[in-house]
Amino acid sequence: MLAAGSRFPSLLQGAGRRETRAKVLVLGFDGLDPRLLDRWLKEGKLPTFARLISSGGFRPLETSIPPQSPVAWANFNTGADPGGHGIFDFMHRDPQTYMPIFSASLSTQAKKALKIGNLVLPLSGGEVKNLMQGRTFWQVLEEHDIPATIFKIPSNYPPVPTKQRTLSGMGTPDLKGSYGISCFYTTDPGIPKGELSGGRVYEVFVIGNRVDAKLPGPINTFKKDRPEAVIDFRVYTDPDQAVAKIVLPDQEFILKEKEWSGWKRVQFGLLPTQSVSGICMFHLKEIRPHFKLYVSPVNIDPGHPAQPISTPESYAQELEKVFGSYFTKGLPADTSGLDNGFLDEGEFLEQDEMILREGERMFDFEFSRFDSGLLFYYVSSTDQRQHMFWRLLDEKHPGYDPQLASGYGKTIENIYVEADRFLDRVLQRIDKDTILMVMSDHGFNPFRRAFNLNTWLFENGYHRLRNPWKQEEGNFFENSDWSRTKAYGIGLNGLYINQRGREREGIVNAGPDTENLIREIAGKLEQVVDPMTGERAILRAFISKETYHGSQIGHAPDIVCGFNEGYRISWDSPLGGFPKNIFEDNKEKWSGDHMGAPVVIPGILVANRKVRAESPALYDLTATILDIFGVPKTKGMIGESIF
């Protein structure tokens, strides 16, 4: 074993441990919007931001094309645009199957397995791979021995290889491998049972004072028929009081009505010798007249991570030892739980409050040992609350409810005020050598009207269906006639040409035929007017080849739709659905969004130094960080320092 002061000092000093005179603190508030910030600055509600701006600078921050979080944060992480880092959307597509595929990471199963009866024993491990291309700024800093701690930055699952301390953020799945599936157990006959998007409703019965239920876990890949692993649990309700006892296989606890359980560790048995550990929270919503119990998505247990969620691997466990269990799912707030009615607005905010406080405690911990290099800290609540509560801020929104607005209309304002309060705590503690950058990846705008891109392509003759009378049935292009289809939409902003030699049944020749078709469709899309409002739905239809830089352009959608303010892709089009109408009102609780043309929704940059750049972009911040430490940009980084 090597010891300090031995003949290998350079090895020991490596891995990003050099002491730096300047320190850089980056606070990333997802989705913080410059117009809302400006509005509440003018109303005097954000005094700390005002103070910081007067000593440094405030700029709208140019976001990515498209301004989806995984894309935007990858711009920041790598200093490139999507042409360089290869993340163009939440979803890409497989041209051989026309199926959407997950853009950020790829899981592969064990290649070799031994089958014994009903069991399948993996002989070589499966793996999960981060698909973002290029070098992240913390990897580059590490090469120059500059330490960095990266707390939950999006687009870093699984964490890219480094010896720096990193904890993965957006993109980290729950234990089932999804973006989050919560469970709701109820006796209420008025609530439909079964699978929902991001949730599952179970019918349960109160027999005597007992409720038997099952908590679903990951797929048991050890078994041949790949069943879902489950944990049986039991609830005993008190006959007089609004209290229940919840009994899990190895623990029991009491919950009052409306109470949250805090984290509970659950073990899913896969084989007699194998189990996987997760953590979840119980919320006893109601005991009578109807029993209603909510269980959060089962998060990866940071104490025994079933998937890689940190670098070094021990970092997640180190935090767990200090704080106990903590949220590990990429976007921890259960927006689907609110959408599905498992949680009401107040309960959703209770959960999000736990997320905020937990993150703040972890920030304090990291800040207390931040003596050199860079610290990045991420807040998701700014984004998630704007998605879910815009309808109560905006009287023109189809989902506006005056009664709910009287209680929750200030939710978005409150999270900006909360960001200001957090910033105040930081400003009180940073020293004069610390360069502070407060940034967001994009802004926000209302999502009032939904545009069905695939329906538009169908009605304009670019997409053909085998049975047009079944237009509204199915998903995943089940009814598409590829032999006569020229274009299709997959993902939240992407449009692809059905190109010969690239797509399985492509019919449009590469070269001039494709180029001309792209121009024709892009031109028409920019002219589409919503008959209800008289407004254009798409402000800019970006042609990828003219937009991006780098080696990954070949994987880009051919056109990227930049929506107008108030518009977004519909709910069904991204996965290959063809609803009846081109336009629809959005009456969902998910009511604010950020799929617009970048000019509609820039992010923010506030710094405690004068900002020289007039129109900085996300990738300029990457170049700035390296420049502060005197580290040259790497190949593919396209930004410039802002100072």
Add this chain to the structure above:
Amino acid sequence: MGKAKVKLDKELFEKIKKIAKTAGYSSPEEFVTHCLEKEIIKLEESDSEEEVKKKLKGLGYIS
């Protein structure tokens, strides 16, 4: 390419022979191979479809 033998119930094999001939396959082997390939593609596709659906569930941006 090597070949492997698979045991089939005699009655089933008689049916396969009859249908293969009626449907214009050159041999029962060709018919069986075609059926199995089709079934395998279906299974592989449904696996990846399930994988996609599972992963995307809970992403608030889609229904």
